[in-house]
Amino acid sequence: MASKGREGEHPSVTLFRQYLRIRTVHPEPDYGAAGAFLEEQAHQLGLGCQHVEVAPGRVVTVLTWPGTNPRLCSLLLNSHTDVVPVFRVCVWRGVQALYTKEHWSHDPFEAFKDAKGYIYARGAQDMKCVSIQYLEAVRKLKAEGHHFPRTIHMTFVPDEEVGGHQGMELFVQRPEFQALRAGFALDEGLASLTDNFTVFYSERSTWWVRITSTGKPGHGSRFIEDTAAEKLHKVVSSVLAFREKERQRLQSNPHLKQGAVTSVNLTKLEGGVACNVVPATLSASFDFRLAPDVDMKAFKEQLQGWCQAAGEGVTFEFVQKWTEPRVTSTDDSDPWWAAFSGVFKDMKLALEPEVFPAATDSRYLRAVGVPALGFSPMNNTPVLLHDHDERLHEAVFLRGVDIYAQLLSALASVPALPSDS
Structure with missing residues (x-):
């Protein structure tokens, strides 16, 4: 991992807070600023970058780390760039406010970090944390000199919070998506109140x-x-x-x-x-x-x-x-699941497979034949997505980077499968 940044803050945390400050909040998300931010990260990491406009003003950003064997299907890491609104109030301390002091301890787009290390922001759990954890895991692996057989694509999609109809739903029908040759995908999950980590292999319709x-x-x-x-x-x-x-x-x-x-x-x-x-x-x-x-x-x-x-x-x-429910295999005989779950066994971490109670962009991926697991590495953490005072502890965030680094290493190294041909 990189060295400590300004005032002792880890640079991965600094980057996370920078991303949280980009107001990709509905009903008018600033997707342009998010795309520029992601393109700059691609440049710094030496990754390929393309922007795919799937609808007017709705752009999917794809960052690519090529693998050593282009014949193999790729690993797809998906996250959405938009966040849900916060409750508004007309006046607070005499000025127009974006949030009520009654519900939020801090401005939800300031990415304030308190003395205990909790970062308060809309999107802290859902799901800008995962977006930056992907990037920082790749940064860590590249810095350590790793190369993997399978290409890793990171997709950053719009409008998931309003159904994905002008985001992933359209993107999976595009030739640019087909060209990614995704063999397996990771997407968002939920926090867990216990020591265990939850992983979601399907979701309700x-x-x-x-x-x-x-x-x-x-x-x-x-x-x-x-x-x-x-x-x-x-x-x-x-x-x-x-x-x-x-x-x-x-x-x-x-x-x-x-x-x-x-x-x-x-x-x-x-x-x-x-x-x-x-x-x-x-x-x-x-x-x-x-x-x-x-x-x-x-x-x-x-x-x-x-x-x-x-x-x-x-x-x-x-x-x-929605009439196309799909289930991703969690059988140990499945090479993708074996690679994913094996990381947690090696790290001596408990994993609980579940059905996601709501809806994510994973449903669109599964519907076109790409097995997907929903996972956000947040244990011992209250579930605060869409809630007041959404927050995440920096230590949980940083541990998630390490977990993703292990997952990427395992999944991008899955040997050739019949589906690769």
């Missing part, structure tokens, strides 16, 4: 469903029959009963993780024109996250059944629907 109920309108003072509200209430009750059943299933089985059950939340209610008018139409929107083993055809039929049971005039539509 996102179904955003809007249920619309139509009924008889009229004056708000009357007992009108067959109203939109009555029928919508029946559907909402059915969905929330299902939610409670899945919640109880999760809580009653200590061996189940959240990603192994289907979750649902009521996220939006719409309708009505005035307090004294019974509306003709009301709608409720739900966020379903389907476990990988769910029969999607049967689940869609269940949605239809809930609507039909509520009465005539109740329908549903999909706002978003």
Whole structure:
């Protein structure tokens, strides 16, 4: 690892904080500044760099460390450059503020480091830490004179936090992606509260469903029959009963993780024109996250059944629907998994394979046949992605660089496979 930087701070930490200060925050992420920053890192590290515009203003930056055997498929290290917003307030101490002092101890785009070594910033966990850990692991390996058979590509993609529809979803269909010949990928994971590290081999499928109920309108003072509200209430009750059943299933089985059950939340209610008018139409929107083993055809039929049971005039539509769940092998006979898990065995670190409870860009990679694992090397750390006071300790960050250096060495050295031909 490099020598200590200014005021005793490790230069990898300094670089991390610099990246955190780039405001790639929605709804107007500064992707241009992020791309320039990454290109400068490529120049310093002697890596190839290309920018692929997949949609207007949406650019994927690819950094490449060529391997010694170009016939082999490559190792792909993916991360997203965008971060979610923070709560805004109109005035704080007499000036326009980007955050509330009530929720954030420090400006979320200052990358403040406190006396204990915690770095506060939006993106500290999700997932600018991983982006810089990739870069610093490569820096460490190159400085030590390593060369590996497989090429290593690092992709930095936009818009993951808004679904990846103008990011990875488009990129995997591009010839530039095909040219990478990715054989295996790493992407983001989650922090772990324990000594163990979590790794995610699949993820739940996102179904955003809007249920619309139509009924008889009229004056708000009357007992009108067959109203939109009555029928919508029946559907909402059915969905929330299902939610409670899945919640109880999760809580009653200590061996189940959240990603192994289907979750649902009521996220939006719409309708009505005035307090004294019974509306003709009301709608409720739900966020379903389907476990990988769910029969999607049967689940869609269940949605239809809930609507039909509520009465005539109740329908549903999909706002978003992912129907291509894929599972990356965690069998010891799989060379990629053997290389990945072997690093943790050698380092005497515990690894817990799980299903990711939400959605990441890994789903697009798996859907086009690239096995992917979601992993962020953050143990003994509270899960603070998208939360107030998102932060990461510098010691956890630096250890992650060392872990990635070991992972890159193992994965980029996986011997030739049938899939390489």
